[in-house]
Structure formats: C-alpha cells, structure tokens
Amino acid sequence: MPAVVIGAGPYGLSAAAHLRARGVPTRVFGEPMASWSTHMPAGMLLKSTADASDIDAPRPGHTLADYCRAAGEPPCASDWDLVPGETFTRYGRWFQRELVPGLERVRVVAVDRGPGGGFEVKLDSGESCAARAVVVATGLTGCAYLPPQLAAAVPGGPTPAGPVSHSSQHPDPAALSGRAVLVVGAGQSALETAVLAAEAGAAVRVVARGRAAVGFGAPPDRQPRLRPRSPFGRAWSLYAFAEYAGAFRFLPAPARHALVRRVLGPLGAWWLRERFTERVRVVQGRALVRAGTGPGGRGAELELAGGAVLAADHIIAATGYRVHLAAMDFLGHELRAALARSGRAPVPLLGAGLESSVPGLYFTGLPAAASYGPLMRFVAGTRFASRRIAASVADG
Ligand SMILES: Cc1cc2nc3c(=O)[nH]c(=O)nc-3n(C[C@H](O)[C@H](O)[C@H](O)COP(=O)(O)OP(=O)(O)OC[C@H]3O[C@@H](n4cnc5c(N)ncnc54)[C@H](O)[C@@H]3O)c2cc1C
Incomplete structure (x- = not known):
C-alpha cells in the first residue's frame, strides 16, 4: 500500500x-x-x-x-x-x-x-x-494546552469532575448550568465557551491573563475595505500569511515560533460581542499565580498576581493547543x-x-x-x- x-x-x-x-x-x-x-x-x-x-x-x-x-x-x-x-x-x-x-x-x-x-x-x-x-x-x-499554574493543580490531568478542565472537555455546555465557572483565556474559544455556559445558566467570569485583553473583531460592513481579504480577516499581514505560506519556513526559527503563537492572538468574533457583554463578567490584566481546590476540598480557587483569590465551582482553561x-x-x-x-x-x-x-x-x-x-x-x-x-x- x-x-x-x-x-x-x-x-x-x-x-x-x-x-x-x-x-x-x-x-x-x-x-x-x-x-x-x-x-x-x-x-x-x-x-x-x-x-x-x-x-x-x-x-x-x-x-x-x-x-x-x-x-x-x-x-x-x-x-x-x-x-x-x-x-x-x-x-x-x-x-x-x-x-x-x-x-x-x-x-x-x-x-x-x-x-x-x-x-x-x-x-x-x-x-x-x-x-x-x-x-x-x-x-x-x-495537544490541549494548560499553563503551568493550572496544570500544577491537576497532576492527573484536567477533567470536568476536578477543579480544572480544558475547554475541549465540554462538548455539552448545558452540563455547566447552575455552576460558578471561571474561564481562563481571551481567545475565541474562551469567549464562546463563556457565552455558551452563561446562556446555559452558569455564572461565568472570564479571566484574561496578563496583557491579554478581551476584544472583538469588526462586522463585515465595518472592516477596512482598502486592506486585502484573507481567510482570517482584512489585513496586509494576514493576507501575507495566507498567500505566501510557502515562504514562512525560510524565516529564522525564533521568528516563526513567535509568529505562530502571536498572530491572530486573542480576539472574539464580531457576532459574539453582544451576547458576551450581556452575560459574562471579565477579570482582566493580572497574571495567574496558582489554582487548586477550594476550602474543604470542594470547588476551585484561582489566585492572581496582587493576591486576589477568585472562588468558583470549576475552572475551565480555554488556553488553546x-x-x-x-x-x-x-x-x-x-x-x-x-x-x-x-x-x-x-x-x-x-x-x-x-x-x-x-x-x-x-x-x-x-x-x-x-x-x-x-x-x-x-x-x-x-x-x-x-x-x-x-x-x-x-x-x-
Ligand atoms: C473551539 C475551536 C474552534 C475552531 N474554529 C475554527 C474555525 O472557525 N475555522 C477554522 O478554519 N478552524 C477552526 N478551528 C481549528 C480547527 O480545529 C482546525 O482548523 C481543523 O479541525 C483541523 O483539522 P485537522 O484535520 O488537522 O484536525 P482535527 O479536526 O483535530 O482531526 C484530527 C483527526 O485525527 C484523528 N486521530 C487522532 N489520532 C489518531 C490516531 N492515532 N489514529 C487514527 N485517527 C486519529 C481524530 O480522531 C480526528 O478525526 C477551531 C478549533 C477549535 C478548538
């Protein structure tokens, strides 16, 4: 064969x-x-x-x-x-x-x-x-990825039954109904997971780490017409990645690794903005310090830089792959x-x-x-x- x-x-x-x-x-x-x-x-x-x-x-x-x-x-x-x-x-x-x-x-x-x-x-x-x-x-x-502060809380791996899971482990957002949930991340997956859980009846806060900020793209009629179209949106840089993918491998390795991680960084889809703003709260601009189970071994808690501790029933790491x-x-x-x-x-x-x-x-x-x-x-x-x-x- x-x-x-x-x-x-x-x-x-x-x-x-x-x-x-x-x-x-x-x-x-x-x-x-x-x-x-x-x-x-x-x-x-x-x-x-x-x-x-x-x-x-x-x-x-x-x-x-x-x-x-x-x-x-x-x-x-x-x-x-x-x-x-x-x-x-x-x-x-x-x-x-x-x-x-x-x-x-x-x-x-x-x-x-x-x-x-x-x-x-x-x-x-x-x-x-x-x-x-x-x-x-x-x-x-x-390839599901957890930042080290969250991974340390679940040595046996993330699971919806423990304090920390990965967003890929929630095919049914309705299962989160009635629970207090922290969603870590600021990309589309984090923002959409948060919205779907909130719409299913969960109380949801999104924790956008460090410099990551929650933002949304522009609807089709408000995208800049003079910039070229690409599968990811209208922008010269995105157009170049789509049209000249064959040239990418000739860039120096550190540049390639940085670009794969950073290009198309956290940004929600335009159609998610309203649904998100109505239902989800945001904790923004602080680094993660530690995650673990809450008092008495129940629920979950997340410590942020500066000493704030957020308590919830569960933490979802929507931190990509x-x-x-x-x-x-x-x-x-x-x-x-x-x-x-x-x-x-x-x-x-x-x-x-x-x-x-x-x-x-x-x-x-x-x-x-x-x-x-x-x-x-x-x-x-x-x-x-x-x-x-x-x-x-x-x-x-
Ligand atoms: C929440 C989310 C939203 C996304 N939205 C978009 C979007 O809007 N547009 C877009 O273009 N992309 C989107 N993506 C990215 C998308 O996942 C990829 O573009 C696409 O699924 C990649 O296809 P793939 O075939 O490489 O991998 P996958 O879709 O992951 O398929 C891998 C396949 O390999 C099989 N497999 C794995 N291991 C083995 C094995 N050992 N033996 C046999 N089979 C095996 C699996 O069963 C599966 O069928 C999104 C991703 C996520 C997580």
Missing part, C-alpha cells in the same frame, strides 16, 4: 482525497470529524467565514456552500452567514462519503520503520500494514528521535511538500504550522497543504 493517512478531520480527508485523485492507493484511518463532534461545544459557530471554511477537494462541487445546497441546509455563502459547528461537522462527513469512501474507523497505535524500507503501521484492530508514505493528520488530538511530538505517541522512538534531531524539538520541521526530515513521513494541519505558518491552524490551509502532499507522494 503506497500511502496511509492517519486522521479523518478536515486535513486528513482533504489530503486523502487529493492522493486518491492522483491515483495513489491510500488507506485512511480515523473517526470522521471526531475533534468537531466530541471536542467542540454544542451550539458553537465557526469564527472563519463560510468561504474560508472549505475543505479543499481535487475536483469542483465539494465546498461548504455546495454541501449546504445539496443537503438543503441554510445557505453558507456570504460573510454574514454564520456557520454552526454542527453544520461543519455534517459537511466534513459528507465530504468523506463523497471523496474518501472506504475510510477505516480504527486508531493507529504504532508507526515504525518497515523491515524493507517505508513504514509499518499498526492498528488497534490488531492488523498491520506496510506503507511507502505516511501522512500524519491527527490535528488537535493530545500546542503541538508536541510527545502527543503523537503512536510514532515509534526511532522516528521521534529522528524528527526531534531535525529542528527545534518538539515540533517536526517540514520541507517542501510538507515532508519531514524522515523521507516519506508527512505532517499536515496544526503540526505543520511551525513550518508553514498560521494558515495551517485553519481549514482554509487544506488548499495549500493537500495539493503539495499529494504531488510529493505521487512524484516521490
């Missing part, structure tokens, strides 16, 4: 569709759109506009708007059409049925070098298969060691065609952001990534 794709989110599905369209026999493993169906809150809306939320396909007829038309869903075409997360999940599954038939809903548990070159891929079904090329498209899986090779525990030790040697560990450094320093091993989506920039954190990046991967594997 020449190619294997690990992961069936937007990036894995898009890469697989392009590989097969080029005639590369490809097996695809993973639960379709699992991050979207199990780790995003019910009721969420996409921050990206409808036309920046297409999963790139090798032939016409498979955009989000095409899906909405085919399925009779409300139109998803203009910047004013907000796209529910549930619609996007259904779109991804439709894309899979149309373009990636034969997807195998199993987990990959190990990838190692194969005895005769290439790779050996082991599945949780007990089966093994050989592959000439492996595309890792495991996205957000295992960070890629780390350790999150891809299915990669064998030898492969991980080779990847870590290639660049500034713990992130694989990719060359042309999104191929890593291990020939035949490709990374796409979030793990490619350190090499190709912020575009890789968004569905719109599938257009850049999938075509290059398919060409590289087909020609390799």
Whole structure:
C-alpha cells in the first residue's frame, strides 16, 4: 500500500482525497470529524467565514456552500452567514462519503520503520500494514494546552469532575448550568465557551491573563475595505500569511515560533460581542499565580498576581493547543528521535511538500504550522497543504 493517512478531520480527508485523485492507493484511518463532534461545544459557530471554511477537494462541487445546497441546509455563502459547528461537522462527513469512501474507523497505535524500507503501521484492530508514505493528520488530538499554574493543580490531568478542565472537555455546555465557572483565556474559544455556559445558566467570569485583553473583531460592513481579504480577516499581514505560506519556513526559527503563537492572538468574533457583554463578567490584566481546590476540598480557587483569590465551582482553561511530538505517541522512538534531531524539538520541521526530515513521513494541519505558518491552524490551509502532499507522494 503506497500511502496511509492517519486522521479523518478536515486535513486528513482533504489530503486523502487529493492522493486518491492522483491515483495513489491510500488507506485512511480515523473517526470522521471526531475533534468537531466530541471536542467542540454544542451550539458553537465557526469564527472563519463560510468561504474560508472549505475543505479543499481535487475536483469542483465539494465546498461548504455546495454541501449546504445539496443537503438543503441554510445557505453558507456570504460573510454574514454564520456557520454552526454542527453544520461543519455534517459537511466534513459528507465530504468523506463523497471523496474518501472506504475510510477505516480504527486508531493507529504504532508507526515504525518497515523491515524493507517505508513504514509499518499498526492498528488497534490488531492488523498491520506496510506503507511507502505516511501522512500524519491527527490535528488537535493530545495537544490541549494548560499553563503551568493550572496544570500544577491537576497532576492527573484536567477533567470536568476536578477543579480544572480544558475547554475541549465540554462538548455539552448545558452540563455547566447552575455552576460558578471561571474561564481562563481571551481567545475565541474562551469567549464562546463563556457565552455558551452563561446562556446555559452558569455564572461565568472570564479571566484574561496578563496583557491579554478581551476584544472583538469588526462586522463585515465595518472592516477596512482598502486592506486585502484573507481567510482570517482584512489585513496586509494576514493576507501575507495566507498567500505566501510557502515562504514562512525560510524565516529564522525564533521568528516563526513567535509568529505562530502571536498572530491572530486573542480576539472574539464580531457576532459574539453582544451576547458576551450581556452575560459574562471579565477579570482582566493580572497574571495567574496558582489554582487548586477550594476550602474543604470542594470547588476551585484561582489566585492572581496582587493576591486576589477568585472562588468558583470549576475552572475551565480555554488556553488553546500546542503541538508536541510527545502527543503523537503512536510514532515509534526511532522516528521521534529522528524528527526531534531535525529542528527545534518538539515540533517536526517540514520541507517542501510538507515532508519531514524522515523521507516519506508527512505532517499536515496544526503540526505543520511551525513550518508553514498560521494558515495551517485553519481549514482554509487544506488548499495549500493537500495539493503539495499529494504531488510529493505521487512524484516521490
Ligand atoms: C473551539 C475551536 C474552534 C475552531 N474554529 C475554527 C474555525 O472557525 N475555522 C477554522 O478554519 N478552524 C477552526 N478551528 C481549528 C480547527 O480545529 C482546525 O482548523 C481543523 O479541525 C483541523 O483539522 P485537522 O484535520 O488537522 O484536525 P482535527 O479536526 O483535530 O482531526 C484530527 C483527526 O485525527 C484523528 N486521530 C487522532 N489520532 C489518531 C490516531 N492515532 N489514529 C487514527 N485517527 C486519529 C481524530 O480522531 C480526528 O478525526 C477551531 C478549533 C477549535 C478548538
């Protein structure tokens, strides 16, 4: 089998569709759109506009708007059409049925070098298969990030039953009804989690750390017309990241790492402002010192710089995702060691065609952001990534 794709989110599905369209026999493993169906809150809306939320396909007829038309869903075409997360999940599954038939809903548990070159891929079904090329498209899986002050409070890991959880652990905001909740973070995920919990009947405060400030983007009719359009909004810098993603990897490593973290920093979507302002309180401008359980081992408390202690039933860390090779525990030790040697560990450094320093091993989506920039954190990046991967594997 020449190619294997690990992961069936937007990036894995898009890469697989392009590989097969080029005639590369490809097996695809993973639960379709699992991050979207199990780790995003019910009721969420996409921050990206409808036309920046297409999963790139090798032939016409498979955009989000095409899906909405085919399925009779409300139109998803203009910047004013907000796209529910549930619609996007259904779109991804439709894309899979149309373009990636034969997807195998199993987990990959190990990838190692194969005895005769290439790779050996082991599945949780007990089966093994050989592959000439492996595309890792495991996205957000295992990459949920907690700042050290919060991580220290939950040595066994975050959980909704303990004092601290991660925002990815709250697919049902209604479960927070009647509880006092602190949401740490100031990005879209933090602000939307806060709003959905408050609308479900929780008493919510957002804690925006340090210099992070709560802010919202401008609606489509108030965005500056003279600045170019990009999948992330109107701005020259954002346009450059979208149009020249291929040049990003030639920047010095410290600049790349800083840009991936800081560009598109905390900013809520324009449509969230009113809902947020009406229901959520903000504690802004102080660093976190410590988190833990409240008095008597019940609830949670959060100490901020300056000595203030906030008490609540629970703390949600909406503090994003960070890629780390350790999150891809299915990669064998030898492969991980080779990847870590290639660049500034713990992130694989990719060359042309999104191929890593291990020939035949490709990374796409979030793990490619350190090499190709912020575009890789968004569905719109599938257009850049999938075509290059398919060409590289087909020609390799
Ligand atoms: C709250 C939130 C809101 C977002 N909103 C937007 C938005 O509006 N617009 C936008 O463009 N992006 C948005 N994003 C980013 C979005 O998550 C990514 O753009 C997109 O999901 C990345 O796709 P992916 O395929 O790389 O990863 P994922 O969607 O995370 O998919 C990974 C897949 O890999 C599978 N997998 C993992 N490990 C294995 C294994 N060992 N074996 C087999 N399968 C495995 C998983 O089951 C899953 O199917 C948002 C993210 C969050 C957290």
